[in-house]
Amino acid sequence: xxxxxxxxxxxxxxxxxxxxxxxxxxxxxxxxxxxxxxxxxxxxxxxxxxxxxxxxxxxxxxxxxxxxxxxxxxxxxxxxxxxxxxxxxxxxxxxxxxxxxxxxxxxxxxxxxxxxxxxxxxxxxxxxxxxxxxxxxxxxxxxxxxxxxxxxxxxxxxxxxxxxxxxxxxxxxxxxxxxxxxxxxxxxxxxxxxxxxxxxxxxxxxxxxxxxxxxxxxxxxxxxxxxxxxxxxxxxxxxxxxxxxxxxxxxxxxxxxxxxxxxxxxxxxxxxxxxxxxxxxxxxxxxxxxxxxxxxxxxxxxxxxxxxxxxxxxxxxxxxxxxxxxxxxxxxxxxxxxxxxxxxxxxxxxxxxxxxxxxxxxxxxxxxxxxxxxxxxxxxxxxxxxxxxxxxxxxxxxx
Amino acid sequence: xxxxxxxxxxxxxxxxxxxxxxxxxxxxxxxxxxxxxxxxxxxxxxxxxxxxxxxxxxxxxxxxx
Numbered sequence: 200x201x202x203x204x205x206x207x208x209x210x211x212x213x214x215x216x217x218x219x220x221x222x223x224x225x226x227x228x229x230x231x232x233x234x235x236x237x238x239x240x241x242x243x244x245x246x247x248x249x250x251x252x253x254x255x256x257x258x259x260x261x262x263x264x265x266x267x268x269x270x271x272x273x274x275x276x277x278x279x280x281x282x283x284x285x286x287x288x289x290x291x292x293x294x295x296x297x298x299x300x301x302x303x304x305x306x307x308x309x310x311x312x313x314x315x316x317x318x319x320x321x322x323x324x325x326x327x328x329x330x331x332x333x334x335x336x337x338x339x340x341x342x343x344x345x346x347x348x349x350x351x352x353x354x355x356x357x358x359x360x361x362x363x364x365x366x367x368x369x370x371x372x373x374x375x376x377x378x379x380x381x382x383x384x385x386x387x388x389x390x391x392x393x394x395x396x397x398x399x400x401x402x403x404x405x406x407x408x409x410x411x412x413x414x415x416x417x418x419x420x421x422x423x424x425x426x427x428x429x430x431x432x433x434x435x436x437x438x439x440x441x442x443x444x445x446x447x448x449x450x451x452x453x454x455x456x457x458x459x460x461x462x463x464x465x466x467x468x469x470x471x472x473x474x475x476x477x478x479x480x481x482x483x484x485x486x487x488x489x490x491x492x493x494x495x496x497x498x499x500x501x502x503x504x505x506x507x508x509x510x511x512x513x514x515x516x517x518x519x520x521x522x523x524x525x526x527x528x529x530x531x532x533x534x535x536x537x538x539x540x541x542x543x544x545x546x547x548x549x550x551x552x553x554x555x556x557x558x559x560x561x562x563x564x565x566x567x568x569x570x571x572x573x574x575x576x577x578x579x580x581x582x583x584x585x586x587x588x589x590x591x592x593x594x595x596x597x598x
Numbered sequence: 599x600x601x602x603x604x605x606x607x608x609x610x611x612x613x614x615x616x617x618x619x620x621x622x623x624x625x626x627x628x629x630x631x632x633x634x635x636x637x638x639x640x641x642x643x644x645x646x647x648x649x650x651x652x653x654x655x656x657x658x659x660x661x662x663x
Contacts, residue, residue, distance in 0.1 A: 309626055309628040537652055545609065547610060
């Protein structure tokens with residue numbers, strides 16, 4: 200069975216890039232959860248898809264039997280030689296190396312640091328809104344949501360914000376190009392690292408107050424970080440910080456455009472937004488992670504082989520009726536919401552506080568500016584495929 | 599009622615200090631820390647329970663509640 204032949208049996212031949220999965224994975228997860236809670240495929244060199252919250256969290260916590268050496272599922276598996284850093288530390292690192300590599304980043308993404316970025320993020324959202332004023336129909340994904348995380352992370356890292364198109368190209372290549380031939384993927388990755396090497400060289404010459412200079416001046420285990428590590432971590436921050444937040448902003452606006460009652464309530468009760476946001480994150484969680492099986496094991500009766508991929512669809516965990524009451528309803532004042540949108544365990548999204556700030560500010564500014572809006576053409580909405588799900592085309596009519 | 603965070607389980611999601619900033623605050627890494635000795639005033643008991651129920655890692659423990 201080759202890549203991209205349409206899937207007929209989701210239990211034995213799943214493919215997360217299949218058109219049906221991209222358009223609506225929820226029904227597929229629901230069916231699997233009751234019929235075959237850990238699905239299998241021979242595609243991508245062998246992979247598994249758990250859909251129950253219990254199994255997804257068990258695997259996320261089990262860093263012994265499941266390694267993070269590769270976290271994006273494709274034909275490519277990161278070589279052992281890159282351990283313990285892995286391809287993009289710390290997301291690709293396992294314990295014990297992981298902890299130190301992650302600790303370097305956490306202060307820059309802690310709530311206190313993120314607070315400092317709120318005013319500039321808000322100003323930028325207003326700038327984007329101003330560019331949309333007067334239009335009858337706007338693309339909220341392309342004209343609004345996608346730009347916000349690019350600008351924020353470019354400024355944090357200290358790379359030119361004018362290179363936004365380039366970053367989005369990189370991200371698209373890494374996350375959505377998983378079905379491309381291996382050579383093409385390798386060339387795309389080389390282009391990313393060439394670009395970042397030039398940025399690092401420039402920061403070595405001209406240190407400044409940004410995250411690249413901070414990483415270049417950082418030490419791990421008493422030694423300065425090598426440029427290889429710095430480049431890989433920057434690549435991670437660019438890639439992980441853009442598509443994901445763009446998706447969360449877009450999916451929230453998509454929901455509000457299609458649910459006038461929720462939209463009107465949030466306009467009338469803006470203090471509800473933090474609670475509503477958690478519900479959007481639960482119901483439309485953008486990110487599915489992946490692991491590799493370290494050695495042959497039996498997982499709940501599934502014979503997992505060394506180097507099989509395992510997808511961790513946190514959005515499926517968030518829709519599991521064993522873990523959530525009325526999981527398929529979006530309840531914007533849901534008070535008890537232990538969702539796993541940012542993952543579980545030691546790899547909890549390091550940028551989650553930043554993502555929440557961007558999502559909140561993006562929605563606040565949009566709702567203040569455009570309190571009345573609707574989907575201009577529901578059939579024209581296009582969702583991204585692969586492991587990050589969000590609207591990539593989102594025509595909205597401003598009323 | 600008192601609240602306590604199990605540091606071994608906390609991964610810094612920040613739901614607790616988002617929901618109940620009177621009871622929890624972030625440290626420099628974003629992990630949750632209880633304010634003072636964790637004693638919960640009666641009017642904050644509902645917030646304390648919500649923090650417990652929303653922690654993705656189930657890292658918050660209520661004692662004597």
